[in-house]
Amino acid sequence: MERSHPAEAGHLLVVDDxxxxxxxxxxxxxxxxHSVEFAENGVRALEMLRKGRFDLVLLDIMMPELxxxxxxxxxxxxxxxxxxxxxxxxxNDELDSVxxxxxxxxxxxxxxxxxxxxxxxxxGASLEKKxxxxxxxxxxxxxxxxxxxxxxxxxxFELGGKFVNATAMFSDIRGFTSIAESQSPTDTIxxxxxxxxxxxxAISGQGGTVNQMVGDGLMAxxxxxxxxxDHPLRAVRAALEMVELIQLFNQGxxxxxxxxxxxxxGVASGRVIAGFTGTQSRATYTCxxxxxxLAARLEAHTKVLGHPILIDENTWQGLGGEIPATEQEPTQLxxxxxxxxVFAVSLPAEVPEPQGPR
Amino acid sequence: xxxxxxxxxxLQDLVAxxxxxxxxxxxxxxxxxxxEQIAAMRQSLASGDVLVFQRAAHSLKSSSASLGALGFSxxxxxxxxxxxxxxxxxxxxxxxxxAAAFPAIEQSLREFGHGA
Numbered sequence: 001m002e003r004s005h006p007a008e009a010g011h012l013l014v015v016d017d018x019x020x021x022x023x024x025x026x027x028x029x030x031x032x033x034h035s036v037e038f039a040e041n042g043v044r045a046l047e048m049l050r051k052g053r054f055d056l057v058l059l060d061i062m063m064p065e066l067x068x069x070x071x072x073x074x075x076x077x078x079x080x081x082x083x084x085x086x087x088x089x090x091x092n093d094e095l096d097s098v099x100x101x102x103x104x105x106x107x108x109x110x111x112x113x114x115x116x117x118x119x120x121x122x123x124g125a126s127l128e129k130k131x132x133x134x135x136x137x138x139x140x141x142x143x144x145x146x147x148x149x150x151x152x153x154x155x156x157f158e159l160g161g162k163f164v165n166a167t168a169m170f171s172d173i174r175g176f177t178s179i180a181e182s183q184s185p186t187d188t189i190x191x192x193x194x195x196x197x198x199x200x201x202a203i204s205g206q207g208g209t210v211n212q213m214v215g216d217g218l219m220a221x222x223x224x225x226x227x228x229x230d231h232p233l234r235a236v237r238a239a240l241e242m243v244e245l246i247q248l249f250n251q252g253x254x255x256x257x258x259x260x261x262x263x264x265x266g267v268a269s270g271r272v273i274a275g276f277t278g279t280q281s282r283a284t285y286t287c288x289x290x291x292x293x294l295a296a297r298l299e300a301h302t303k304v305l306g307h308p309i310l311i312d313e314n315t316w317q318g319l320g321g322e323i324p325a326t327e328q329e330p331t332q333l334x335x336x337x338x339x340x341x342v343f344a345v346s347l348p349a350e351v352p353e354p355q356g357p358r
Numbered sequence: 359x360x361x362x363x364x365x366x367x368x369l370q371d372l373v374a375x376x377x378x379x380x381x382x383x384x385x386x387x388x389x390x391x392x393x394e395q396i397a398a399m400r401q402s403l404a405s406g407d408v409l410v411f412q413r414a415a416h417s418l419k420s421s422s423a424s425l426g427a428l429g430f431s432x433x434x435x436x437x438x439x440x441x442x443x444x445x446x447x448x449x450x451x452x453x454x455x456x457a458a459a460f461p462a463i464e465q466s467l468r469e470f471g472h473g474a
Contacts, residue, residue, distance in 0.1 A: 017413075019387040020421035027376055062416045091420050093435065113424040116375055 009033040010055035010127045015045040015071070016089065017063040021112055025058055025089065028119050042066025046074055049081055056126055057086045059106070061097050068097075072104045083133055085126045089114070161275030166224040167235040167267060167315060168292045169208070170299035171199060171242060172217035174262040182259065192216065195261070198249060202241040206234040211286050219296075221287050224274045232269045232311075232318025236345055239265045239309045240323070243347060262308065266298030269314035297333040298342065307344035316343040363459065364466040368426030385467045388421050392464075396457050399437070403450055411449065412441035418456070427463050430456070 012034050014025045019040075026036045037052070039045035043065045049057070057075075061068035068088060075081045088101045088109040098109045107129070108122050173179070173195065180188045196213065203210055203220045207228050212219035222238070223231030242265060250260035270291035291314075298310040305328055316325055324346040330339035373381050395414040402410040419434035437452050 018417045018421050019391050020384055020424055023380075023384055023387055024424055027380060031376075062413050064410075064413060091416070091423075112420055 008127060008131065009035070010123070010130075011035050011037075011053065012056045012058065012123070013037050013039060013045060013048060013052075013054045014058045015039045015042065015063070015068075016058075016060040017041055018060070021060065021089070024113050025119075028114060028116055029058075029123065031116075032120050032123065034123070042068070042071040045071055049075070049084065050078075054084055055130055056123065057084055058089050058110070059086050059101075060089050061094060061101065068101060069104065072101060072106060076105050083130070083137070085130050087122060087126055161273045163271050164224045164227075164274045164287075165231070165270065166272050166274065166287060166291070167222040167231040167269040167318070168272060168287055168295040169203070169220040169222065169235050169239065169265060169267050170217065170296045171220075171239075171263055171265040172215075172299065174264055174303065176216040176261075179259060179261065187258075191261070194249065195246075198245040199242055202238045202245055205241065206238040208234065208238055209285060217299075219292075221272075221274070221285075224272070224287065225285055230318070232267075232315040233320070233322060235267050235269070236309070236311060236315065236319060236323050239267060239345065240347065243308050264299055264302030265309045266295045266300070266302065266311075267309070267315050268292070268295035268298060268312040269318055270294075270312075293335055294333070294340070297335065301331060301333065301342065305342075305344065308347070309345040311343050311345060313341040313343070316341075362466060363427060363429055363462045364470065365426035365428055366470060368424075368428075369467075369470050372425075382471045384425065385471045388425055389464055389467065391421060392418060392460060396453070396460065399449075399453050400457075403446060403453065406446070408441050408444060408446060411446060412438055415441060422463070425467060427467075430459050430463050433459065 009032075012029055014022055014029070014036055016022045016025065016038075017040050022038050022040070026038060029036045037048060037054075039048055041063050045057070045059070046066070048054075059068045059071060066074075072086060075084065075086065082105075085107040086101075086105070088098050088106045089112050090098050090109055092111045098106075102109065107126050110119060110122055179191070183191075195216070196218070199218060200210055206222065207226060208220045208222040209225070210218055210220045220235075220238070222228065222235040228234055242263065246261060246263050253260050268291045270289075272287040272289040272291045274285070274287045276285055294312055298312060302308060302310050307328075310328075311319075311325060316327075319325065325343040326346060328342040328344055331342050332339050369381060372384070395418045398414040399411050402408070402414065415434050415438035419431050419438055422428075422434060423431040433452065433456050437449060437456065440446065440449050440452065
């Protein structure tokens with residue numbers, strides 16, 4: 001990202017009941033290349049904001065119909081409007097009112113009549129912040145499921161980790177390396193894309209979030225960042241759907257004379273540390289902790305047991321008998337001191353067993 | 359009141375940063391608006407609507423200051439303060455002073471607007 005952007009032109013709304021103020025502000029803004037529309041009171045301003053797209057609002061405080069406070073209050077309750085920056089325009093004896101507006105979410109203020117240099121600087125800074133926020137919004141939309149994106153956009157980022165109860169899922173393709181070696185790179189990438197599309201659909205359909213994709217493997221979280229009390233059940237439903245989708249996919253594969261694929265899924269529930277990790281330029285929502293490790297171990301263990309979906313005791317309890325699962329031999333898993341109870345989720349239909357170790 | 363009720367330096371600054379036609383438009387807007395605000399204040403005194411009075415005084419204070427009518431602006435500000443305190447008892451007298459000062463402001467602004 002460039003260090004400093006020239007103040008870019010924006011589409012601005014000037015809200016003021018006083019025509020002299022509207023003319024003066026409008027003129028100053030147009031001189032800086034912005035396009036400006038005007039509203040003479042708060043009611044009209046909200047109507048225009050809901051209809052058009054504005055980059056910034058310059059808002060008077062004392063107005064008939066709906067005053068500046070009421071407009072600010074209304075703006076914060078409307079998801080589509082809450083991110084439009086607002087600069088209060090005030091008389092120089094109204095600074096106590098301005099403080100209240102900034103506490104209510106206004107971005108900045110200008111004293112009327114505005115000093116041209118200050119006007120330019122404050123508008124430029126606010127537009128730049130808006131541009132960055134819009135960029136962040138787009139990134140969230142691209143990298144998060146719609147549900148998570150809505151959650152994030154509505155409630156903002158919770159920086160810093162916290163403990164949450166969630167279900168972690170790991171899934172990968174059995175024998176993927178040999179599949180990749182037996183076909184063209186184009187086919188392999190196409191296969192991965194189809195696989196990811198199917199898995200994403202199943203996972204987000206149950207309210208889960210895919211937060212890692214590495215090669216043929218993926219990690220998903222249920223119950224965070226969007227809380228769902230029934231996260232174990234949702235995760236297992238998604239797992240069953242994933243296996244089912246792979247079966248359907250395999251029917252297509254065999255019709256084309258291509259090799260079928262098998263997947264293994266490990267699911268574990270419990271306390272995880274969740275939060276955004278990464279750097280300023282790239283961040284992802286992730287979960288770490290014992291529960292996550294256990295899910296990864298269970299996924300690896302599907303190769304040993306030959307069951308496509310293995311879950312831990314917490315997940316099994318979370319199912320409340322709604323989905324049948326059979327207990328397997330307790331297993332000593334890497335990184336675990338005691339043997340762990342392992343359950344294999346029963347599949348509704350006949351599913352070919354996963355092939356042996358890669 | 360000072361001899362010239364309008365600070366011409368403020369107006370000249372405005373012309374310098376915009377142009378004369380725009381300042382003339384501002385002056386017309388102010389004169390029209392000012393007459394309306396004074397009428398609104400008289401009406402609100404009759405009906406006892408403190409908020410309308412306060413808003414009109416506020417508006418008058420703000421736009422007159424923008425055009426350099428600083429003494430006038432501070433008179434309007436005093437009226438706004440009265441209303442802010444919730445009492446309009448002393449307002450009629452102050453309002454008549456403001457109304458009486460308005461023609462001189464108008465004359466001075468028009469003189470400037472016509473390059474006098």
